[in-house]
Amino acid sequence: MSTLRKLSKVGDLIPLPYHITPENRFEILNQIITPLYGKSYDKQLGIKYTKNKKILQSFGKRLREINSPVICAGDGLVCPLERVKESPIVERYRNKDExxxxxxxxxxxxxxGFFVGQPSVNKQVYCVEPYHIVVSRESHLSIAEKFQSYLKYITKYDSCENYGLGGHWRRFHIRSNCLGDHMxxxxxxxxxxxQEQLNDEMNQLRQFFEDDCRIKSFYFQASRHTRLSDEKSPFINIFGDKTITESLFDxxxxxxxxxxxxxxxxAAEVLYKTIMSELNVNKKTTVLDICCGTGTLAILMASDVCRVVGIDSSQSAINDAKKNAAFNGIKNAVFISGTVERELPKLVDELYSDNIVVVANPTRAGLHPSxxxxxxxxxFIRKIVYxxxxxxxxxxxxFVHLCVPSNRHNSHLGSPFVPINAVPVDLFPQTNHCELIITFERF
Incomplete structure (x- = not known):
């Protein structure tokens, strides 16, 4: 729960935009989580194409406002927009539920279940059971129902609605792989x-769940923090393996x-295949993967390039990247922990003579302007796939920052990039969300 909830005054909170009842709660939850459910998949893809077309048109409008030399097509697009690449699975595809x-x-x-409303925004927030959500795997819903029984019949602790007013239970996460192993x-x-009381609760959880053959790994976290990081509040492995294994391509x-x-x-395989196609790499190419996360893309493309350099600010993500590179026998990938703005300048002398392409896949916050x-x-960077x-x-x-024309006030920036292609990839069927890949080149 957000600490904003604790700090907000009641008068600052607004009513829910829904009239929720026991009878309509599942319908309302579906509207929130899967607003496109009920439409044909072709219709969903059409909606997402139109959304991305408007984004590119907005991009073009902003470029015109800064007198960019980029020429928009008659429909206002800054570059060609390919059709939305489909997800092979449109229901029960989520490999993680929180x-x-x-x-x-x-x-x-x-x-x-899932929130209807936001605790930091709305006066009244409800949790609605997830059992009618079509994007969650059936096994996730079954295990969630089992934990609901644990909450009802075994534990003596209530939910934590406000950090300062008591209560304990906050979240229950489930992730799974293609083999049906669950963490x-x-x-x-x-x-x-x-600590004795926490140990007693962990023992109860172990006794309740350890005979469930679907669960290969069970963790417990006692956290006082909003962000559930292992550094601040360690995840404790109650029973089972410490990891599960997933396959992508080979x-x-x-x-x-x-x-x-x-x-x-x-759909991630579709996404990564599309990114690699846009990068158009060969054995002489060095790929700079900024915001590389756990190194998935870097590892997938390593055998097709000279080398890969991955940078990410998360030390745990870099540790996973190194571990997975070794797990797959990858020897031409280097992973660096730190912010891109701090680490990239250190690599300039090393990378200057290479054939460099960049892939950036940041969080929703995007890349820092620096x-x-x-x-x-x-x-020497001629191509960026964002x-x-x-x-x-x-x-x-x-996007706009990459294309700002150089002048006497910003001559240090070098020549601008130009968008040359855009490809939407649908990782989230039944929702309004979609990944967008834009390839930029510098001429």
Missing amino acids: FSIWPGIDGYNRTL VTAILHPQQLS KKFEISVDSFFQINTT VINILRELN VSCKPEGYALRN
């Missing part, structure tokens, strides 16, 4: 619980409890 624990519409305060994590706020990846992995595995400045200043899960947000500022 359930909350909160009062339900019936008043029961240990309901497991689950039960998360609570320890409040004033002693590579295998060990997934740890706090690893990032694309939520739609089969990173764009560095990419612009390094004239991947965004929210291109209408901060990423759009990055």
Whole structure:
């Protein structure tokens, strides 16, 4: 739960935009999580194409406002927009679900499911059971229902609605691989619980779940923090393996409890294949993978290039990247922990003579402007493939920044980049979300 909830005044909160009842709660939850459900998949793809077309038109409008030499087509597009690449699976595709624990519409305060409303925004927030969500795997819903029974009949602790007012249970995470192995994590706020009391709760969880053959790994976290990081509040392995393994193409990846992995595995293969096609690499190419995360893309393309250099600010992600590179016998990939703005300048002398292409797949916050400045200043970088899960947000500022014309006020930036192609990839069927890949080149 956001700390904003604790700090907000009641008068600052607004009513829910829904009239939710026990009878319509599942319908409302579906509208929130899967707003395109009920439309044909072709119709969904058409909606996402139109959305991305508007984003590129907005991009073109901003370029015209800064007198960019980029010429838009008659329909206002800054570059060709390919059709949306389809997800091979459109239902039950989520390999990870993050359930909350909160009062339900019936008043029961240990309901497991998804929020209707935002605790930091709305006066009344409900948790609605997830059992009618079509994008969650059936096995996830079954295990979630089992944990709901644990909350109802075994544990004595209630949900944590406000850090300062008590309560304990917060989240229940489930992730799984294509083989049907599951990793689950039960998360609570320890409040004033002693270590002995926490140990007793972990023992109860072990006794309740360890005979479930689907669960290969069970973790427990007692966290006082909003962000559930292992550094601040260690994840404790109650039983089972420490990781599960997933396959992408011919590579295998060990997934740890706090690893990032694309939520739609089969569509992730479509995404990565498209990125590699846009990069158009060969055995002489060095790929600079900024925001490389756990190194999935770097490892997938390593055998087709001279080498890969990955940079990410998360030390745990870099540790996973190194481990998975070794797991797959990859020897031409280097992974560096640190911010791109700090680490990239250190590599200039080493990379200057290489055939360099850059791939950037940042979070929704996009790249820091200083990173764009560095990419612009390094004239030996001729191509950038930018991947965004929210291109209408901060990423759009990055797109414009890459294309700002050079003049006497910003001559240090070097020549601007030009967008040459855009490809949407649908990783999130039934929702409004879509990944967008834009390829930029410098001539």
